[in-house]
Amino acid sequence: MSEVLVLVDHVDGAIRKPTAELLTVARRLGEPSAVFIGRTDHSAGAVAAVRKYGAAKVYLVDDSEIRDYLVAPKAEVLQQLAVKVSPAAILVTSSFEGKEIAGRLAVKLGSGLITDAVDVQEGPVTTQSVFAGNYTVRAKVTKGTPIIAVKPNSSAPEESDGAGAVEEFRATISESAKSARILASEPRQATGRPDLAEAAIVVAGGRGTGGDFTPVEKLADALGAAVGASRAAVDSGWISHAFQIGQTGKTVSPRLYIAGGISGAIQHRAGMQTSKAIVAVNTDADAPIFELADLGVVGDLRVVFPKVVELLAGTAGGISASVGTSQPEA
Numbered sequence: 649m650s651e652v653l654v655l656v657d658h659v660d661g662a663i664r665k666p667t668a669e670l671l672t673v674a675r676r677l678g679e680p681s682a683v684f685i686g687r688t689d690h691s692a693g694a695v696a697a698v699r700k701y702g703a704a705k706v707y708l709v710d711d712s713e714i715r716d717y718l719v720a721p722k723a724e725v726l727q728q729l730a731v732k733v734s735p736a737a738i739l740v741t742s743s744f745e746g747k748e749i750a751g752r753l754a755v756k757l758g759s760g761l762i763t764d765a766v767d768v769q770e771g772p773v774t775t776q777s778v779f780a781g782n783y784t785v786r787a788k789v790t791k792g793t794p795i796i797a798v799k800p801n802s803s804a805p806e807e808s809d810g811a812g813a814v815e816e817f818r819a820t821i822s823e824s825a826k827s828a829r830i831l832a833s834e835p836r837q838a839t840g841r842p843d844l845a846e847a848a849i850v851v852a853g854g855r856g857t858g859g860d861f862t863p864v865e866k867l868a869d870a871l872g873a874a875v876g877a878s879r880a881a882v883d884s885g886w887i888s889h890a891f892q893i894g895q896t897g898k899t900v901s902p903r904l905y906i907a908g909g910i911s912g913a914i915q916h917r918a919g920m921q922t923s924k925a926i927v928a929v930n931t932d933a934d935a936p937i938f939e940l941a942d943l944g945v946v947g948d949l950r951v952v953f954p955k956v957v958e959l960l961a962g963t964a965g966g967i968s969a970s971v972g973t974s975q976p977e978a
Contacts, residue, residue: 650736652678657741661690663697665846666741668805670798671701673768678736681705685722699812701805707817719745720825723752728819730757730793737772742797743845750797759792766802766901766922777922799901800846847874849904852893854878856909856930856949859886863953864908870960878910894919908949912937
């Protein structure tokens, strides 16, 4: 059985959830092999974690030589490893960094590349949502080693004991790959909420918030969710662009997406349409977002969201009769 390389997404050795998802997907395609690029003295936890999700082999790549550079050296590491093991496929997380690595790798290997896959089955055959979510396509790489960037939350991580045989790998990094250097970095201020791009639940607000995201944030905290926003809310200066979801913002694919006061413009739909379940709350019963919603609530989010928070806390007597609910047709 051919190896399937999975680039480990981690922070100082702590693997992120998308890596477990990629290993689960890799088991459908062949024998999963995790590629850890980082400080090898911080790799013990990562090795144990990827074994738990079925990694048969773990390639350890010491990044002491390339730690202060951007993504080009990582693409060279994967290229040289791919030449050595001839994998059946290479999987990376469909993040900004993951897609840049994948693009560079595809050029180096002369291989086809598929990004933003929301499902990968044997073949490998991928499923994607394209053209602002108006089409769902199935695709397959026809040249070289399939390189696939998979969106977070595209599959549920499934544990499966793997042998996790550790093998150190040393790549030769070219000077051209070191042409962009990181001079300084600082950790993002922690909010206590999950990362928007990886969150299993997202609560987003739009123009209907009127500029007050408190109900959105409180519902997100009650659900352990990330906070998102529409472009209208961002353009109004109510919330930072870092929270924007859509064609010019982040793309999310959570298991549950709750949209409050968002009309559902096509630019916004492009960033969230692949969510597994969509709940929409809007005072306008004709809002386009209801065309996507699995559950629609015609009402004011500033009334509905606090009631839901009370229900979750077990302190509410029930939703007010003034709040209407509907289930739009599919």
